[in-house]
Amino acid sequence: MRTPPSLLSLTIEKAVLNLSHFSDLSPLPDHILLDLFLRTIKAGKLNEKVLKLFMATGKDEVLILIQTLNIKHILTPVLPTKDIKDSDIDIVIGALQPDLTSFLNEWRPVFSRFHLIIVKDPDLKEQLNIPEGFDHHVYTKPDIEKAVGASSTILFSGYSCRYFGYLVSKKKYIISIDDDCLPARDNEGNLVDPVAQHITNLTTPATPFFFNTLYDPFRDGADFVRGYPFSLRSGVTCALSCGLWLNLADYDAPTQALKPQQRNSQYVDLVMTVPARALLPVSGINIAFEREMVGPALFPALRLAREGKLRWETIEDIWSGMCAKVICDHLGLGVKTGLPYVWRSDKGDPIESLKKEWQGVKLMEEVVPFFQSVRLPRTATTTEDCVAEMAKSVRERLGSVDPVFNHAADAMLQWVKLWKSVGSVSSTPGDEGVGSSDEDYSGGESEAPECSRTPPVDRELKDKLFRKYGGYISTLKHEFSKKKKKGTLPKEARQILFDWWSVHNKWPYPTV
Amino acid sequence: MASPSTVPATPLLKDELDIVIPTIRNLDFLEMWRPFFEPYHLIIVQDGDPSKTIKVPEGFDYELYNRNDINRILGPKASCISFKDSACRCFGYMVSKKKYIFTIDDDCFVAKDPSGKEINALEQHIKNLLSPSTPNFFNTLYDPYREGADFVRGYPFSLREGVATAVSHGLWLNIPDYDAPTQLVKPRERNTRYVDAVLSIPKGTLFPMCGMNLAFNRELIGPAMYFGLMGDGQPVGRYDDMWAGWCMKVICDHMGWGVKTGLPYIWHSKASNPFVNLKKEYNGIFWQEELIPFFQSAVLPKECTTVQKCYLELAKQVKAKLSKVDSYFDKLADAMVTWIEAWDELNSTGKKPSGNAK
Numbered sequence: 001m002r003t004p005p006s007l008l009s010l011t012i013e014k015a016v017l018n019l020s021h022f023s024d025l026s027p028l029p030d031h032i033l034l035d036l037f038l039r040t041i042k043a044g045k046l047n048e049k050v051l052k053l054f055m056a057t058g059k060d061e062v063l064i065l066i067q068t069l070n071i072k073h074i075l076t077p078v079l080p081t082k083d084i085k086d087s088d089i090d091i092v093i094g095a096l097q098p099d100l101t102s103f104l105n106e107w108r109p110v111f112s113r114f115h116l117i118i119v120k121d122p123d124l125k126e127q128l129n130i131p132e133g134f135d136h137h138v139y140t141k142p143d144i145e146k147a148v149g150a151s152s153t154i155l156f157s158g159y160s161c162r163y164f165g166y167l168v169s170k171k172k173y174i175i176s177i178d179d180d181c182l183p184a185r186d187n188e189g190n191l192v193d194p195v196a197q198h199i200t201n202l203t204t205p206a207t208p209f210f211f212n213t214l215y216d217p218f219r220d221g222a223d224f225v226r227g228y229p230f231s232l233r234s235g236v237t238c239a240l241s242c243g244l245w246l247n248l249a250d251y252d253a254p255t256q257a258l259k260p261q262q263r264n265s266q267y268v269d270l271v272m273t274v275p276a277r278a279l280l281p282v283s284g285i286n287i288a289f290e291r292e293m294v295g296p297a298l299f300p301a302l303r304l305a306r307e308g309k310l311r312w313e314t315i316e317d318i319w320s321g322m323c324a325k326v327i328c329d330h331l332g333l334g335v336k337t338g339l340p341y342v343w344r345s346d347k348g349d350p351i352e353s354l355k356k357e358w359q360g361v362k363l364m365e366e367v368v369p370f371f372q373s374v375r376l377p378r379t380a381t382t383t384e385d386c387v388a389e390m391a392k393s394v395r396e397r398l399g400s401v402d403p404v405f406n407h408a409a410d411a412m413l414q415w416v417k418l419w420k421s422v423g424s425v426s427s428t429p430g431d432e433g434v435g436s437s438d439e440d441y442s443g444g445e446s447e448a449p450e451c452s453r454t455p456p457v458d459r460e461l462k463d464k465l466f467r468k469y470g471g472y473i474s475t476l477k478h479e480f481s482k483k484k485k486k487g488t489l490p491k492e493a494r495q496i497l498f499d500w501w502s503v504h505n506k507w508p509y510p511t512v
Numbered sequence: 513m514a515s516p517s518t519v520p521a522t523p524l525l526k527d528e529l530d531i532v533i534p535t536i537r538n539l540d541f542l543e544m545w546r547p548f549f550e551p552y553h554l555i556i557v558q559d560g561d562p563s564k565t566i567k568v569p570e571g572f573d574y575e576l577y578n579r580n581d582i583n584r585i586l587g588p589k590a591s592c593i594s595f596k597d598s599a600c601r602c603f604g605y606m607v608s609k610k611k612y613i614f615t616i617d618d619d620c621f622v623a624k625d626p627s628g629k630e631i632n633a634l635e636q637h638i639k640n641l642l643s644p645s646t647p648n649f650f651n652t653l654y655d656p657y658r659e660g661a662d663f664v665r666g667y668p669f670s671l672r673e674g675v676a677t678a679v680s681h682g683l684w685l686n687i688p689d690y691d692a693p694t695q696l697v698k699p700r701e702r703n704t705r706y707v708d709a710v711l712s713i714p715k716g717t718l719f720p721m722c723g724m725n726l727a728f729n730r731e732l733i734g735p736a737m738y739f740g741l742m743g744d745g746q747p748v749g750r751y752d753d754m755w756a757g758w759c760m761k762v763i764c765d766h767m768g769w770g771v772k773t774g775l776p777y778i779w780h781s782k783a784s785n786p787f788v789n790l791k792k793e794y795n796g797i798f799w800q801e802e803l804i805p806f807f808q809s810a811v812l813p814k815e816c817t818t819v820q821k822c823y824l825e826l827a828k829q830v831k832a833k834l835s836k837v838d839s840y841f842d843k844l845a846d847a848m849v850t851w852i853e854a855w856d857e858l859n860s861t862g863k864k865p866s867g868n869a870k
Contacts, residue, residue: 211718211720275717276717
């Protein structure tokens with residue numbers, strides 16, 4: 001007759017089944033906690049909430065076990081992207097404020113899977129503060145100077161610093177969000193994953209040649225409506241995805257000053273292609289693009305005389321966005337607008353900004369007729385060529401209107417040069433060359449995404465645990481690495497576990 | 513500008529707006545719309561068998577026209593009005609004396625917004641028509657004149673006054689307006705996404721205008737809203753509103769007026785038979801491939817200073833360039849001319865046609 005299971009083992013088994021009811025595991029003795037943890041894993045009941053429960057106990061043994069087994073938070077994006085790997089994406093952040101701790105911690109559930117390029121505004125004096133747990137590269141003034149030369153560094157000051165990130169990225173897709181934006185929530189209260197939405201926008205076709213009244217026909221639950229020409233239904237590649245903002249919308253200073261209390265609270269569940277030949281203000285606050293196709297057309301060229309460190313004191317993104325739209329139209333690429341939203345924090349006093357300068361607003365009046373009528377020659381078949389042609393047209397038609405346009409044309413040509421030289425260097429991130437300078441930030445660079453509360457490794461404790469559980473853990477590890485049918489452990493694993501149980505059921509504790 | 517704390521009420525416009533409804537069956541659907549439609553005058557265009565009596569629910573102020581009336585009123589020009597197709601509704605536009613028209617299909621009901629509140633589609637259309645459009649530059653926050661929205665940074669100030677809105681194109685929850693091939697492939701797809709936006713369709717961009725839930729400024733664009741030759745004896749159907757929409761958009765772009773799309777939603781309850789639809793649309797699907805480039809490249813000379821002149825010019829171009837696609841377009845071009853003649857006749861003499869009014 002088989003020995004009946006002990007009361008303790010029955011209790012632990014019951015606990016595994018009722019994990020969802022526990023809110024705090026710290027009262028448990030260490031060895032029982034460990035056993036519970038291992039049995040939870042065996043039972044396949046380790047989900048994010050349960051993992052957090054165990055981690056919250058703060059017990060070293062549990063945390064070391066988590067590290068050893070390489071257990072990570074896996075967050076399913078809102079819209080799973082099938083063919084795009086995380087390694088195809090760079091998230092570029094222009095740091096205009098030194099302390100990125102709360103910003104990055106808020107974005108952790110979304111950003112921690114990806115590589116971040118953080119570019120520090122060359123005018124920022126303070127050191128950057130970056131929390132742990134992100135795979136990232138920081139670029140500061142010395143790096144920029146080294147890459148593009150001291151004279152070109154001015155291109156990248158203020159909000160324009162992130163363009164340097166675009167330049168040095170080697171990834172297929174870039175997503176860029178301002179450092180005063182946080183994750184938004186949709187109408188159901190769910191956290192919006194802008195990376196997933198931008199990637200969906202970029203990896204489904206755009207439809208710029210005919211307007212679909214149900215908006216993006218490639219979204220779930222939508223399609224082309226009656227009357228939409230069939231020959232246009234395959235669409236074109238979407239190269240640029242423009243997102244929106246809740247709370248502080250991207251208004252100019254006069255508008256925000258006139259309506260100081262107005263905040264954008266309308267979450268509009270819409271993605272649409274901006275039709276060909278339609279111009280729009282492309283805001284750089286929340287943007288994503290296919291680097292090779294559009295990168296050369298997004299540049300820091302139009303610099304206001306008294307450009308400031310608030311978005312409504314700049315116009316560089318609007319200028320380059322209009323150029324990019326004309327170029328996309330010319331090359332048959334699509335531009336989408338709408339979702340995703342980010343939540344933009346209140347910042348700045350628009351009335352103070354108004355006292356400074358209306359230059360940006362005045363300049364827009366000059367440029368719209370230009371953009372509406374500019375035509376690129378058929379011989380311009382690459383984005384770089386298109387930018388060069390645009391620069392030529394800008395100089396010819398706007399140069400006499402205001403000297404700022406001549407500077408813009410120069411900057412555009414400079415950008416194309418930089419793009420061809422720096423932008424196409426085939427080094428991989430992590431190499432020196434254009435590397436991260438350690439001096440300016442705290443927090444250390446880490447290679448792989450890790451759990452946010454990894455304790456410093458206690459060598460002695462780790463060895464002790466390894467001696468005791470070594471074989472057991474490696475068996476588990478071996479099992480986890482094999483592909484298995486959901487819910488059923490393979491026969492050998494079950495046999496190992498049964499064997500262990502039959503030996504240990506009288507005293508299943510790891511203590512000697 | 514309205515003070516931020518009060519939202520101005522939308523005017524009823526009850527003496528300035530007619531509701532045009534084409535029907536072949538009955539008008540029971542009006543019961544659901546009663547709270548919203550009762551103040552207005554209805555123009556009912558009865559398609560199909562004129563000997564049938566269409567019962568209009570009590571309490572509505574209406575005039576009703578059947579085929580006999582249309583023939584009587586227009587005489588030989590009645591040939592431009594389709595028979596056995598909801599395209600006949602444009603007769604209602606012609607005989608109306610009001611500034612605005614709202615047209616709706618008899619299988620469209622009141623929808624609910626995400627909060628569960630019933631949507632007053634007519635009120636939203638009026639809002640859309642009474643506020644400017646912005647077709648000359650795209651605003652990324654959609655209609656800047658809506659409460660809580662505005663023009664974004666970078667939007668040129670000189671364009672912020674907008675232009676007059678000629679057409680308000682609403683959408684549909686539940687049964688979406690798909691063509692037959694799409695209906696056959698996705699028979700169970702329902703539109704459940706409520707998109708809280710109104711936006712101006714950019715100048716130079718064409719779109720598929722659906723006549724199910726549509727309002728327009730008749731004084732501005734009325735003559736361009738001819739719904740073509742469809743139905744009985746015609747080689748194509750279910751392209752009436754499309755045709756009107758393309759002509760209308762080219763003319764609006766030329767005249768500098770705007771077209772809005774988006775809210776309001778209505779609840780479309782009936783999915784028409786996709787096989788029947790396929791037969792009707794069949795030719796249209798192929799011809800469309802020629803029609804779109806035609807409309808996209810259509811240029812109206814600056815001498816066309818009225819909608820009628822624009823429309824007659826378009827008719828000329830249709831005859832010249834599209835007859836080679838099919839002789840149908842020859843007929844259609846003639847019908848377009850007849851339509852303008854009939855419109856001018858009915859609308860300039862001050863003569864009021866007598867329908868079966870109540």
